[in-house]
Amino acid sequence: KNQVEQSPQSLIILEGKNCTLQCNYTVSPFSNLRWYKQDTGRGPVSLTIMTFSENTKSNGRYTATLDADTKQSSLHITASQLSDSASYICVVSADSGGYQKVTFGIGTKLQVIP
Amino acid sequence: ETGVTQTPRHLVMGMTNKKSLKCEQHLGHNAMYWYKQSAKKPLELMFVYNFKEQTENNSVPSRFSPECPNSSHLFLHLHTLQPEDSALYLCASTSTHDRANQETQYFGPGTRLLVL
Numbered sequence: 001k002n003q004v005e006q007s008p009q010s011l012i013i014l015e016g017k018n019c020t021l022q023c024n025y026t027v028s029p030f031s032n033l034r035w036y037k038q039d040t041g042r043g044p045v046s047l048t049i050m051t052f053s054e055n056t057k058s059n060g061r062y063t064a065t066l067d068a069d070t071k072q073s074s075l076h077i078t079a080s081q082l083s084d085s086a087s088y089i090c091v092v093s094a095d096s097g098g099y100q101k102v103t104f105g106i107g108t109k110l111q112v113i114p
Numbered sequence: 115e116t117g118v119t120q121t122p123r124h125l126v127m128g129m130t131n132k133k134s135l136k137c138e139q140h141l142g143h144n145a146m147y148w149y150k151q152s153a154k155k156p157l158e159l160m161f162v163y164n165f166k167e168q169t170e171n172n173s174v175p176s177r178f179s180p181e182c183p184n185s186s187h188l189f190l191h192l193h194t195l196q197p198e199d200s201a202l203y204l205c206a207s208t209s210t211h212d213r214a215n216q217e218t219q220y221f222g223p224g225t226r227l228l229v230l
Contacts, residue, residue: 041226046219102219
């Protein structure tokens with residue numbers, strides 16, 4: 001069964017600090033992995049997309065890594081800001097007969113405090 | 115804004131009511147999705163439409179009835195819902211031909227539904 005597990009479930013950090021969120025998956029055959037940011041009361045917005053051949057990708061202060069061998073990904077946030085407070089969702093896609101079957105993680109709720 | 119709009123943003127309904135959720139995308143995408151997001155659970159895919167044709171129905175109860183009149187509009191008709199159906203209902207769209215972006219889904223802001 002395809003699964004995506006994220007940790008920690010929630011996290012509180014001080015403004016300006018760095019943090020790393022984890023994602024482990026058992027999805028196969030692997031197609032790509034995305035990290036989404038979901039602000040409270042809004043829909044998820046894509047931050048990064050990585051395919052099998054990519055092991056790191058950055059989007060501003062967000063850096064995602066992917067280890068396809070161990071089936072792990074991380075999202076590193078540098079110099080956190082109050083606006084980073086949100087849920088971060090790991091989403092893994094599998095190739096399924098010509099279309100993509102998507103499995104969502106439960107998300108990590110991040111709170112950045114002054 | 116993501117180019118996907120949803121109305122209403124909030125809805126309170128009784129178990130005997132009939133209501134509809136609306137989603138509209140202005141991105142020229144060909145596929146649209148309904149998801150249910152409950153607290154402490156991953157997003158649950160409900161329905162998928164590709165070029166107006168329903169291609170996936172993830173064992174959703176018949177009290178949820180989708181309608182896709184064209185590639186830009188998607189509705190979710192609700193009737194005789196249960197309190198456990200209270201959740202955030204998200205609409206998303208994608209272009210299945212957008213290989214460069216790996217078919218990234220663009221989400222609307224959601225409709226927060228409360229069933230009393």
